Amino acid sequence: MGKEPTSLKLPREEINRRRILESAKELFIEHGVEAVNMHQIAKMAGVGQATLYRRYTEKGDICIEVVREECQPLFEEIDSYLDQPSEETALERLYQVIMKFIAFLEKRVPWLCSVSRASSGYRPFQSPLYQWMRITCRRLLQEAVDTGEASAVDVPYTVETLLATLFNIDFHLKDQGFSTEQILQGLQRIFIDGLKN
Template sequence: MPSKRQENKQLQTDKIVEAAKELFTERGLNDVQMKDIAERAGAGVATVFRYFPKKDELIVEVAIRSLDAVEAEFRRIISLKASAFERLELLLDTLLDAQKAEHYKSARFREAFESYASFRTEPLPAIGRYLTRQRQIMDLLEPLIEDGQQDGSINGSIPAKPLIVTIINSYSSFTNNVALKSSISYLDRDIQPETQQQVLKKILLDYCRA
């Protein structure tokens, strides 16, 4: 059982991470200073630096935690008693739902984070933890992949693993992209993000269906 000191430390860490996530989502990663995060969290700047000596360490921690909801929902869906195809459809629905309400903040942050990380001349500190978490989430698909090879609900013209992983990665990237650019890129009512997301979902599922 954690001590009171450990509980207080966790609570303080959570407050700092949540404040950072809000600010990074509102302003972007480059324009937020540690003093801004301290003020939003109701903590001293020295306290924030004690928990996270570098801003990049805090950025990575926010990125890792942004995957929590995705992992929990993937676990729930994979464990359902349904065909591989039915569960795949539910996974795509989850990725689409991630663009709505509170989940949108996490998706928006992850998009900004991955862009930020890709332009770094050196790897972000602890980026390996983020990549490991992503791999762990993709590893959750193994039972679905095995079922897709056996239950006859998935198109067998392409091996189940590359087919399912490619569909999920492609749909996740696309839904994020059109949602985040909706205010500047899509003016025609007929091609709003929601329309495009549903069209791509149908295309992918129609191809994947046995």
């Protein structure tokens, strides 16, 4: 790890936070989330165990922040897209969000999917990535239902079903050998065309 530029004059706590997250990310990519422990992260970041544990009580806490930081560009891109005036319907915008989400994750498979799962322990859909996606998709699908574009479906449950499919994107791409096009076409048939009135 190189020295932080002194012109930034970041507080030591922020410098340590950045070192910890960068080190954790690097270790997760190289070794997999399960194989990495807190001691390895502290050692690579060049911080003491006490410093690490003052900020993060367990590896899952680090995973949450890694996911949040890694996904921030995706959140900003989609929020910007949705804030623009558009002639597209709510379902068309929902499909665009799904496409952007998959394109983003595809470049980071499998490490980000593993980190996202580890960030929330036994509650896999509570990671920052899926919480954000849940809110965004519910809003768009509810809009589609309210305007009569989509049939009157149970919006929360339908979105959870969509998230369950997206959650396994790394398995679909790597283990099952599905192409991105297959996945997107299937999602469009089920969650976009299948919901239209």
